[in-house]
Amino acid sequence: MGFASAQDAALGEAVFAKCKACHAVGPDATNKVGPHLNGVVGRPAGSAEGYKYSTAMATKGAEGLVWDEATLAPYLANPKGIVKGTKMAFAGLKKPDEVSNLIAYLATFAQDGGKTSADAGAAAPAEQKAEAPPQAPADGQTPIQPAPAAARGDGLKLGLGRLATEDEISAWDIDVRPDGKGLPVGRGTVATGMGIYDENCASCHGDFGEAVDRWPVLAGGQGTLQADRPQKTIGSFWPYLSTVYDYVRRAMPFGNARSLSNDDIYALTAYILYLNDVVDDEEFELSNENLATIRLPNEANFIEDDRASEPHNKPGVEPCMKDCRPGKAEITMHAAVLDVTPENSENDDAPAAGIE
Numbered sequence: 001m002g003f004a005s006a007q008d009a010a011l012g013e014a015v016f017a018k019c020k021a022c023h024a025v026g027p028d029a030t031n032k033v034g035p036h037l038n039g040v041v042g043r044p045a046g047s048a049e050g051y052k053y054s055t056a057m058a059t060k061g062a063e064g065l066v067w068d069e070a071t072l073a074p075y076l077a078n079p080k081g082i083v084k085g086t087k088m089a090f091a092g093l094k095k096p097d098e099v100s101n102l103i104a105y106l107a108t109f110a111q112d113g114g115k116t117s118a119d120a121g122a123a124a125p126a127e128q129k130a131e132a133p134p135q136a137p138a139d140g141q142t143p144i145q146p147a148p149a150a151a152r153g154d155g156l157k158l159g160l161g162r163l164a165t166e167d168e169i170s171a172w173d174i175d176v177r178p179d180g181k182g183l184p185v186g187r188g189t190v191a192t193g194m195g196i197y198d199e200n201c202a203s204c205h206g207d208f209g210e211a212v213d214r215w216p217v218l219a220g221g222q223g224t225l226q227a228d229r230p231q232k233t234i235g236s237f238w239p240y241l242s243t244v245y246d247y248v249r250r251a252m253p254f255g256n257a258r259s260l261s262n263d264d265i266y267a268l269t270a271y272i273l274y275l276n277d278v279v280d281d282e283e284f285e286l287s288n289e290n291l292a293t294i295r296l297p298n299e300a301n302f303i304e305d306d307r308a309s310e311p312h313n314k315p316g317v318e319p320c321m322k323d324c325r326p327g328k329a330e331i332t333m334h335a336a337v338l339d340v341t342p343e344n345s346e347n348d349d350a351p352a353a354g355i356e
């Protein structure tokens with residue numbers, strides 16, 4: 001491992017992309033799936049304030065493990081091998097260069113998220129940052145190391161990549177179907193949801209789902225689907241409640257996705273039903289048991305995709321690929337998309353899109 005330089009740190013920043021789903025650094029860093037990593041180089045394991053560690057990690061900290069270059073390198077190469085039972089669902093970084101650059105990058109963040117002296121000279125010119133160290137091969141040419149993978153065999157044909165771990169699969173596999181398949185166990189009431197919503201959602205979506213400025217509207221709009229400017233909300237348009245649960249769990253609050261618990265998401269989904277008058281009791285409790293039984297008002301207007309039964313899709317019919325329309329091709333219409341950036345537009349009340 002060479003001496004850390006600003007250039008290493010710059011390369012390490014790119015490696016950190018692999019950590020970002022779970023960890024944050026910088027002045028605004030908070031604990032996400034994993035603890036924030038400000039000041040982690042020099043920090044005792046299991047010590048980020050307010051983060052709930054696995055027993056395994058907490059024990060390591062209590063035993064005196066401190067994160068520094070020497071302890072981080074093996075941990076990042078093989079988290080579960082070094083801390084047996086850690087809940088960090090990450091297989092490990094295989095390239096020693098990536099590990100050392102990443103540690104150099106992490107070392108630039110002080111406890112408070114500001115920059116440390118390790119970052120001195122970080123203002124390296126951009127061209128230099130982009131350059132790989134002269135003796136290292138460019139990334140695309142890094143020789144594959146076929147021997148161990150091929151020797152292990154087991155379903156590996158090309159010697160590329162590896163099988164996803166159980167933990168990785170369960171972290172990715174969070175989709176929920178309309179019939180309730182995929183819902184995690186949990187529950188939450190309208191009243192609980194109201195509090196969570198006011199704190200995490202109302203700043204963009206409005207106190208009653210009516211939306212602030214141009215953020216998306218979540219409630220209302222019933223009966224507008226055939227108007228010039230239909231207002232498509234969960235109550236007026238969405239077919240299935242499972243999508244609300246899935247979407248909010250996956251993507252909201254915007255900018256801080258995956259920060260809420262499964263129960264929080266049930267409560268929020270219940271509250272969104274309440275805002276859309278689908279339920280009217282503040283004590284109504286939504287759970288994995290009753291979610292699939294709730295029907296949204298517009299469900300019936302969605303139909304199964306029947307394109308496969310159209311004549312040109314009949315078995316044995318060759319699709320037309322050339323000169324399908326007889327005669328000369330002519331422009332008959334121009335699409336003018338109006339009003340997509342309405343800030344200074346005078347057409348604010350005009351239809352959202354027009355065809356001339």
Ligand code: HEC
Pocket residue numbers: 015016018019020021022023033034035037040043044045046047048052053054055056057058067072076085086087088089090093102171
């Ligand atoms: C899928 C989520 C996930 C990814 C990706 C991930 N981590 Fe973690 N990480 C965690 C979790 C969860 C913990 C807490 C482990 C525990 O308590 O057992 C953790 C713990 C850690 C710790 C110990 C921190 C402490 O205060 O004790 C370090 C260091 C760390 N991760 C670094 C990284 C780095 C660097 C990367 C990118 C190469 C990374 N992690 C990728 C989830 C993740």
Ligand code: HEC
Pocket residue numbers: 197200201202203204205215216217218232233234244247248252253254255268
């Ligand atoms: C910082 C602003 C912001 C906050 C806070 C926020 N959202 Fe959103 N929300 C958005 C944006 C932007 C979109 C549209 C994203 C897109 O289309 O990619 C969106 C979309 C949605 C949608 C889909 C709406 C539709 O009809 O397409 C739902 C449901 C939703 N948010 C729920 C929530 C909930 C629940 C919370 C609180 C936990 C929340 N949002 C917090 C900005 C926000």
